[in-house]
Amino acid sequence: MLRTTLALVLALVSSALALRAQGLEGKIEGKTYVSPTGLFKVLIPVLPELGGDVTDTPNVVTFQDDFNVHVSIAAFQQDATQRWELSTRGTKDYLIYFFSNFVLADFKQTFAGVQIESAKYVPGTMDGSLLTYLLVPGGTMFPERAPQVGTDRLPVAKRGNLLFVRNEHVFVISIELAEKVIEGKSFSKTTAEEDEILRKRLLEMVDKITFTKPAAPKK
Secondary structure (H helix, E strand, O other): OHHHHHHHHHHHHHHHHHHHOOOOOOEEEOOEEEOOOOOEEEEOOOOHHHOOEEEEOOOEEEEEOOOOOEEEEEEEEOOHHHHHHHHHHOHHHHHHHHHHHHHHHHHHHHOOOOEEEEEEEEOOOOOOEEEEEEEEEOOOOOHHHOOOOOOOOOOEEEEEEEEEEEOOEEEEEEEEOHHHHHOHHHOOOOHHHHHHHHHHHHHHHHHOEEEOOOOOOOO
């Protein structure tokens, strides 16, 4: 009876994930998302039972559930100019340059009042990575769960971002600290504690990713 029940549960989970795979640029294989280019695959961090959803574009995949998970993984191929920028600037300065000119610029274009709370270069992670924390007014992905405080203004969301270069692609992993919005004033962590929560979640996400070097073009 137990085996039958477990088999039914697994079948339901697989079916739910398969339904969510429709319309994706990439694909879902079991519990793993595979990027459209095959550049990486990642263990899916959301469950259908919690309203987990997977959406993507050719460059970005987003995972979100109804509880507290919002994760995006972007992979941008470096053209000749970007490879030159990396070779001349070095990893640290290049990641700062890329974050400022592309990632932060995109956030600012979408949300007014975005601020960098802090940023840190981490040489021992992914052969050099940039860890940043952003405050994003009105930028929460959980607006329906924000406590009502008698105003139409949405709370300030906090995002942790990890940037690194792998296989001539710039990867950007972004995670919202959903509890900051959902719990409102009862979420009483210090800034350092918030940063540590996001840092751990970002590194846990990296551990779920398998990178694949693109095949060399045929001559």
